[in-house]
Amino acid sequence: MRAVAQVVTEAQVTVDGETVGQILGPGLCVLVGVTHDDTPEKAALMARKLWSLRVLDGEKSCSDLNAPLLVVSQFTLYGDARKGRRPTWNAAAPGPVAEPLVDEVVAQLRGLGATVETGRFGAAMKVSLTNDGPFTVLLEF
Numbered sequence: 001m002r003a004v005a006q007v008v009t010e011a012q013v014t015v016d017g018e019t020v021g022q023i024l025g026p027g028l029c030v031l032v033g034v035t036h037d038d039t040p041e042k043a044a045l046m047a048r049k050l051w052s053l054r055v056l057d058g059e060k061s062c063s064d065l066n067a068p069l070l071v072v073s074q075f076t077l078y079g080d081a082r083k084g085r086r087p088t089w090n091a092a093a094p095g096p097v098a099e100p101l102v103d104e105v106v107a108q109l110r111g112l113g114a115t116v117e118t119g120r121f122g123a124a125m126k127v128s129l130t131n132d133g134p135f136t137v138l139l140e141f
Helices: 040-052 095-111
Strands: 002-015 018-033 069-073 116-118 125-140
Touching: 002 040, 002 069, 018 040, 018 095, 018 116, 018 125, 040 095, 040 125, 069 095, 069 125, 095 116
Parallel strands: 018 069, 069 116
Antiparallel strands: 002 018, 002 125
């Protein structure tokens, strides 16, 4: 499982012109990708890491500040463009495998007390954000 976590002052996701998820920061906008051997246990590890990651102002975490998270599924995190000019998506888990695991990250975060907004799995989403810093970190389990 991979995640790109960005410290934001605001972020939102729209689908067909409708806002489906939005946060006002400070907080994290998190893109989550799932591969074939990921498990609910890895999803729980990812959630705990995101909730406690000390990347907000003053080396605080979302848990310290009760800061919100916007979680968006992103299969392209497992794209491979090492050969040729077109990426392959072989390492990305198919929707029936990936969707429940992205949902598990969200459920685990909420179970920890987080305020979480989401995108819509499989939809053509438009994600907009204001990256604060800019600060972006890649996490992988």
